[in-house]
Amino acid sequence: xxxxxxxxxxxxxxxxxxxxxxxxxxxxxxxxxxxxxxxxxxxxxxxxxxxxxxxxxxxxxxxxxxxxxxxxxxxxxxxxxxxxxxxxxxxxxxxxxxxxxxxxxxxxxxxxxxxxxxxxxxxxxxxxxxxxxxxxxxxxxxxxxxxxxxxxxxxxxxxxxxxxxxxxxxxxxxxxxxxxxxxxxxxxxxxxxxxxxxxxxxxxxxxxxxxxxxxxxxxxxxxxxxxxxxxxxxxxxxxxxxxxxxxxxxxxxxxxxxxxxxxxxxxxxxxxxx
Numbered sequence: 001x002x003x004x005x006x007x008x009x010x011x012x013x014x015x016x017x018x019x020x021x022x023x024x025x026x027x028x029x030x031x032x033x034x035x036x037x038x039x040x041x042x043x044x045x046x047x048x049x050x051x052x053x054x055x056x057x058x059x060x061x062x063x064x065x066x067x068x069x070x071x072x073x074x075x076x077x078x079x080x081x082x083x084x085x086x087x088x089x090x091x092x093x094x095x096x097x098x099x100x101x102x103x104x105x106x107x108x109x110x111x112x113x114x115x116x117x118x119x120x121x122x123x124x125x126x127x128x129x130x131x132x133x134x135x136x137x138x139x140x141x142x143x144x145x146x147x148x149x150x151x152x153x154x155x156x157x158x159x160x161x162x163x164x165x166x167x168x169x170x171x172x173x174x175x176x177x178x179x180x181x182x183x184x185x186x187x188x189x190x191x192x193x194x195x196x197x198x199x200x201x202x203x204x205x206x207x208x209x210x211x212x213x214x215x216x217x218x219x220x221x222x223x224x225x226x227x228x229x230x231x232x233x234x235x236x237x238x239x240x241x242x243x244x245x246x247x248x249x250x251x252x253x254x255x256x257x258x259x260x261x262x263x264x265x266x267x268x269x270x271x272x273x274x
Contacts, residue, residue, distance in 0.1 A: 001195055006144075007088055009195030010188070012123035014146045014154035016081040016094070017047050017113070017186055024051030025147035025154070025187030026080060026113070027197065030241045031121035035249040040118040042248060044241060045080055046229070047186030048202050049104045049111045052078050056104060075101040078113055082121075083153050091153045103236040108171060109202050110224060110232045111186075125188060127242055128196040130230045137161065137191070137198065145178035145201050145221070147187020155184075158192060159219065166222060173222040174199045180221040189223040199223030 001009065017026040026047035034040045055076040080099045086092035099113040115121075128137075141161045149155045159178030166173045176189065180201045189199035203222040206215065233241055237255045240246045 001193075004088070005195065007085070008123055009126060010144055010146050010190045011154055011156060012085070013125040014148070014187060015045060015083075016148040016151070016153070017045070017051050017099075018079040018081065018096075019052055019055045020076075021054040022051060023148070023151055024048060024183060024185040025149075025201075026051070027125045027146075027186075027188040027200075028121050028123065029125055029127070031124055034118070035247050041120040043115040043117070043119075043121045044102070044238070045099060045113050045115070046200065047111050047113065048200065048224075049106050049109045050202075051186040052101055052104065052111045052113065053106070055101060077101070077116070080113065080115060094153070103238065105232055105236070107169070108224070108228060108232055110200065110229065112233075112236065112238060125190075125197045126195060127229070128191065128198045128226045130227065130242070133198070133226055137164065139163065142192040143176050143178050143198070144190045144192045145176070145180050145184060145187065145223075146190065147180065147184035147201060149181040149183045151183050154187075162220075164225070168203065168222065172225055172228065173203070174225045175220070175222060177219050178221065179218045180204055181216065181218050184221075197229075198226045200229065 013028040015026045017024050026045040029044050029046050031041055031043040034042050055078055057074045061072040077098045077100050079096045081094045081096050083094045084092035098116045102112045102114050104111040139161050145157050146154050157179040159176050161176050163175035166175045184201045187201050188197050189201055191198050201223045205217040205220040237251050240248045240251050
């Protein structure tokens with residue numbers, strides 16, 4: 001890739017994500033017309049659950065369906081900041097957009113937010129093909145991590161892939177030497193040769209143990225792998241993001257049906273308990 005392609009594929013899709021108490025990074029995965037509309041777009045950004053979790057409150061609420069309190073979540077919008085780039089590379093400021101949390105998985109540490117604005121976002125990250133990672137990803141391949149480290153406008157750092165089988169809290173991670181630091185969480189790890197997104201930087205190594213006391217070893221970092229990203233999007237019924245054979249409206253209908261099924265099942269379970 002030439003320098004222009006690197007900007008368009010790896011830098012421009014990167015955003016900064018802020019909540020009331022935390023901040024991190026995100027990557028634009030999708031920006032296409034709303035089904036049935038030619039001038040309104042829907043845009044989705046992938047990030048880490050731990051970046052947005054302060055805007056997720058889980059507690060008991062009264063359910064009219066089952067006539068008792070049940071556990072429900074309350075989701076508060078987050079701020080997604082896009083950057084303007086003068087002369088292609090020079091930081092020209094940023095603009096903030098409200099985004100609504102669509103889904104999250106605490107254990108997998110992934111979250112998806114949708115911008116409130118109907119405007120099109122031009123630059124979208126390209127997901128690595130879901131059926132090719134074992135064929136094409138190898139140790140020693142150069143990778144690039146992009147994210148708002150320390151709250152800075154998106155930074156790009158390079159390293160190499162070092163492993164695929166590290167398991168942390170029962171979930172797999174890619175291991176690489178592309179330096180990341182606090183604030184990179186939720187950003188992107190790209191295959192440098194092609195600019196394809198292969199992971200989401202989520203953890204860094206700390207002397208004395210992961211997230212333990214001591215110094216951060218920023219050049220040894222862990223990213224949620226591409227196959228986990230596909231699994232998350234499929235399980236949460238957002239497959240339209242990577243599958244052109246379905247639409248966001250069709251996926252929303254599936255999610256609605258699933259919610260109704262869950263509510264009916266809950267009502268039946270509650271009546272049996274009562």
